[in-house]
Amino acid sequence: MPLVTAAVLAYAAGLLTGFGGAGGWTAGAALVIAWAGARVPRDRLALAGIAIAGFAAASSTASADAACARRLLAAPEWELTLANDADPGAFVRARHACGITVRLAVRDGRAPAGARVRARGHATDGSWGVLIAGASIVQRRAPGVLPRWRAAIGRGIDNRFGSNAPLVRALLIADRADFSPTMRERFAASGLSHMLSVSGLHVGLIAAAVLLFTQLAGMSRGRAHGVIVAVTALYVLVIGVPLPALRAAAMLGVTAIAQAVQRPTSAWAVLAVSGGIALIEPRSVTDLGYQLSMVGMAALVGAGSVNRRWSAVAAMDGWRGTVCKGLVVSTIATLLTAPLVAATFGRVSLVAPVSNLAASPIIAVLQPMLFLVALLLPIPALSQFVADACVPLIHALDGVAALSARLPGASLPVVTDATTIALACAVGGAMLVAIVSRNPWPAMVAAAACLALIAWRPLVPAGATHTEIHILDVGQGDAIAVRTTRGRWLLLDAGRNWKGGDAGRRQVVPYVARAGGKVVAFVLSHPHADHVGGAASIIASLRPSWYYDPGYAGASDAYRQSLLAARESGTPWRRVRPLDSLVVDEVTVTFLAPDSVWAESLKDPNDASTVARVRVGGIAFLFTGDAEREEEGWLLAHHRPLLRADVLKVAHHGSATSSTPAFLEAVRPRLALVSVGSGNIYRHPSAEVMRSLAAHGAVALRTDRLGTIVVRTDGESLEVDAAGERWHVKP
DSSP: OOHHHHHHHHHHHHHHHHHHHHHHHOOOOHHHHHHOOOSSSSHHHHHHHHHHHHHHHHHHHHHHHHHHHHHHHSSSSSSESSSSOOTTEEEEEEEEEEEEEEEEEEEOOOOOOOOHHHHHHEEEEEESSSEEEEEEEEEEEOOOHHHHHHHHHHHHHHHHHHHGHHHHHHHHHOOTTTOOHHHHHHHHHOOOOGGGOOOOHHHHHHHHHHHHHHHHTTOOHHHHHHHHHHHHHHHHHTTTTHHHHHHHHHHHHHHHHHTTOOOOOOOHHHHHHHTTTHHHHGGGGOOHHHHHHHHHHHHHHHHHHHHHOOHHHHHOOOEEEEEEEHHHHHHHHHHHHHHHHHHHHSSSSSSSHHHHHHHHHHHHHHHHHHHHHHTTSSHHHHHHHHHHHHHHHHHHHHHHHHHHEEEEEEEEOOOSSHHHHHHHHHHHHHHHHHSSSSSSSHHHHHHHHHHHHHGGGGGGOOOOOOOSEEOOOSSSSOEEEETTSSSSSEOOOEEEEEEEEEEEIIIHHHHHHHOOOEEEEEOSSSSSSSTTTTTHHHHHOOOOEEEEEEEOOOOOHHHHHHHHHHHTOOOOEEEOOOOOOOTTTTEEEEEEOOOOHTTTOOGGGGOOOOOEEEEEEEEEEEEOTTTOOHHHHHHHHHHHGGGGGGGOOOOOGGOTTTHHHHHHHHHOSSSSOOOTTTTOTTSSOOOHHHHHHHTOEEEEEEHHHOOOOEEEEESSSSEEEETTTTEEEEO
């Protein structure tokens, strides 16, 4: 490894130390890099000094960010640039001029992505930046040319690709706002999550396609390189300059210049130059996409070295050599990126080497074709023709991810906390040393030991100081898990079922089993398939102590199977009755509905939904199943004082048939949680309901945008954890 590369990596390690707070671990990683990249003690001392400089730069930047956050929290209004389209009820990302990330729960106003707005609301701090609840926004400046181009390409993608548009947006313009969390989880479990970030792979494939075009056009080498750099730079600008794409464009530019002046280049040196973005913007080292891009490129360079050193592999030719060398590259890339993926997504993929080998040829053809669609958008018929040709490849890529994720033991869950991240850093450093060393075995043994600790930590019982409410992302359905401080569970609903499977078996049971603990009760809201579909699997596998049910005479097969499973497992059945209570540790559940006499005349099970008020200290949660206007009216007439709650699980997936203004006025939630499937045929949640929630001062969060949402409380305060972000909800 050249000294310049070791210097960049040492500086990055110092930056991570300053930002991440894991000083000892990352300082150790910096020393490992220094040892591997330098040959004499003087060089190693210089690299240690560079790492210290990186630490100082990160500490200074972090202090400036903290000062900016304090000013934002104290300010009455804010000037922000939107990252997403904003309208009433939306939960969007924005950025302040000082670099702080801001989340807006919009109550009033509209503005497109890229616009500068003035915002007013209630600010609170988060692990990632600042949350502004009840935000009123006024557009101050329209988006610039490049954001408008990106928005136009996004609309064109939606028109050409329909239901496949979210995946195409992620692959082509780095827009994952509407990307299904379920699909994101699928790509993570299969080891293909790096393909969802526009990085060196995507930019390189587009550059290769442009190179082919210039060769067909008969351009000279110098002019061809100029065209490639210009097209790539314009593409990166239009998609919003994501850090992985910027790094790839910088690397491409350096390579093109070196070839134009006919100077030899080292792959390690090119990597170092492209990674020098951290010298300009220290925060870049904390971006997952940038980290994956850098580590992935290092893996490619290192794999090339390994393939040359292993005589058995180097001697192979033909398709066997291609497959074997590709497997080496895929395996090394997986090993190096696995710690980052584990720390971010909470899992380690064991099938990534094979899944990447299968997916790489697909993305190699698909990415240039998607770029061609974007170029041809002004010609509707032609762009639609190419888009239609892309559809089989899109389905093939998603199919590889789905099949790989479903394989037994495809991935292992891990605990994502500071210790896991520290172990992940140690794994990455050890694997890098193993790749560049002549004797890789000691480093590989160290990496394997750290990986074993990461995989083993979920099995260790951990104490808890907060009660947790988990709104599981089960698509178009409900599944809610309440975990007490003693590690015991209450489960409300079980998600949907389908031919050959159900959400209980696929998602709820593994989720609960991963954390461990006894299931005290399973509570069914009503016998519709999207709520009871996985109940039989949950009862048979987790054997709850009680099965609470409103007793509506549902005829669905899934409901009958749940009752049979309860009988076979010895789980007692109890009817839900208004004002009955269930106490589990610090959690008190009070059932408010349904009333059996009133429900007897109903024809729709939705209006016979179990409505439960969960109280922990001074904090109340209200779970409403699919209750509609009629049941909400009954609740207002009989239990209005008990409806007041800090957190509301929005009824019927946000349907316009529920959440009437009178009901929301009685509940007055600070936080509203919508369990809904991405792209569902019912078009849930209703825009009217989202606007009404915002008007009543609630921060509305949706599982189709954020995935599983976890709310924690100590009985006095509320904390939300969603999509890798954590923040407090103000009283």
